[in-house]
Amino acid sequence: MPAIGPSGDEIFEAHRDVLNGIAYRILGSHSDAEDAVQDAWLRWSATGREQIDDPKAFLVTVTTRLAIDRLRRARTRREAYVGTWLPEPIATGPDLVEHAALAESVELAMLVVLETLTPLQRAVFVLREAFGLPYSEIAAVVQRDEPAVRQLARRARADVDARRPRFETDRAHRRELTERFLSACASGDIDGLTSLLAANVTLTSDSGGKAKAPRRVVAGVDKVSRFLIAVASLTGTNGFLGSIGLSPTPHLEAGVTDVNAAPAIVVTADGSPILVMSLLVADGRVEEIYLLVNPEKLAGMSRT
Numbered sequence: 306m307p308a309i310g311p312s313g314d315e316i317f318e319a320h321r322d323v324l325n326g327i328a329y330r331i332l333g334s335h336s337d338a339e340d341a342v343q344d345a346w347l348r349w350s351a352t353g354r355e356q357i358d359d360p361k362a363f364l365v366t367v368t369t370r371l372a373i374d375r376l377r378r379a380r381t382r383r384e385a386y387v388g389t390w391l392p393e394p395i396a397t398g399p400d401l402v403e404h405a406a407l408a409e410s411v412e413l414a415m416l417v418v419l420e421t422l423t424p425l426q427r428a429v430f431v432l433r434e435a436f437g438l439p440y441s442e443i444a445a446v447v448q449r450d451e452p453a454v455r456q457l458a459r460r461a462r463a464d465v466d467a468r469r470p471r472f473e474t475d476r477a478h479r480r481e482l483t484e485r486f487l488s489a490c491a492s493g494d495i496d497g498l499t500s501l502l503a504a505n506v507t508l509t510s511d512s513g514g515k516a517k518a519p520r521r522v523v524a525g526v527d528k529v530s531r532f533l534i535a536v537a538s539l540t541g542t543n544g545f546l547g548s549i550g551l552s553p554t555p556h557l558e559a560g561v562t563d564v565n566a567a568p569a570i571v572v573t574a575d576g577s578p579i580l581v582m583s584l585l586v587a588d589g590r591v592e593e594i595y596l597l598v599n600p601e602k603l604a605g606m607s608r609t
Contacts, residue, residue, distance in 0.1 A: 505592065
């Protein structure tokens with residue numbers, strides 16, 4: 306009796322993590338990535354197995370094309386977004402750090418830079434730089450000839466290199482500094498906080514108009530430090546909690562955990578995240594801060 310191979314469900318589930326990873330890096334949105342992968346599942350289910358020689362190649366191709374289409378549509382929505390649009394954060398485990406290219410490509414700072422690429426450039430960059438696909442396979446995925454794909458990859462890499470900020474790669478040092486940063490904010494130690502900030506520090510927040518946060522970039526040590534101390538003091542009052550629809554008396558916790566393959570500050574209310582703060586550290590100082598308080602984006606904090 307011939308052996309029975311894996312079912313269609315089993316084959317798809319074996320590749321789901323890769324598909325989610327590709328879609329998230331192209332879209333910068335966990336919820337959109339999930340939708341793209343679900344649509345890929347529907348395409349997979351509707352296609353006869355006998356027509357598919359390489360299931361992984363088929364699924365990567367379908368997911369990438371769906372993600373490109375979604376990103377093109379999302380660009381229009383993001384132009385009308387209230388305030389600055391930042392990528393949706395995801396919780397990540399220590400296992401991701403072992404894969405340098407995958408970890409770097411999922412950091413918030415990198416995803417912000419990837420927003421400056423065209424959807425096609427972004428897809429080529431992700432498939433090549435993060436997942437290491439050969440140019441010939443990428444060409445088949447994006448329906449371009451190989452020389453065109455190589456050119457897209459070169460331009461994307463040049464643009465990323467030109468825009469990518471410097472940051473500390475020593476994870477232990479980044480975590481230690483992030484913990485000191487959190488302690489200074491929580492205790493209202495403005496002098497201690499100021500000592501951790503670079504002279505040109507900036508803070509970019511994303512509330513989507515659904516929580517109290519500045520809609521413009523806050524720049525400079527004095528303005529950034531005073532804003533952060535104010536946020537820490539308001540967290541337990543109607544000012545901040547009320548703006549996101551919470552009562553003033555939930556159980557609040559703040560700690561440092563891995564978000565997008567880097568240590569970040571996460572504040573939870575009754576176990577649900579209400580604030581994520583990611584720090585970009587260079588030369589021992591915080592140079593850039595991303596503050597995410599849009600509850601719709603924080604609802605999807607999950608591992609990929």
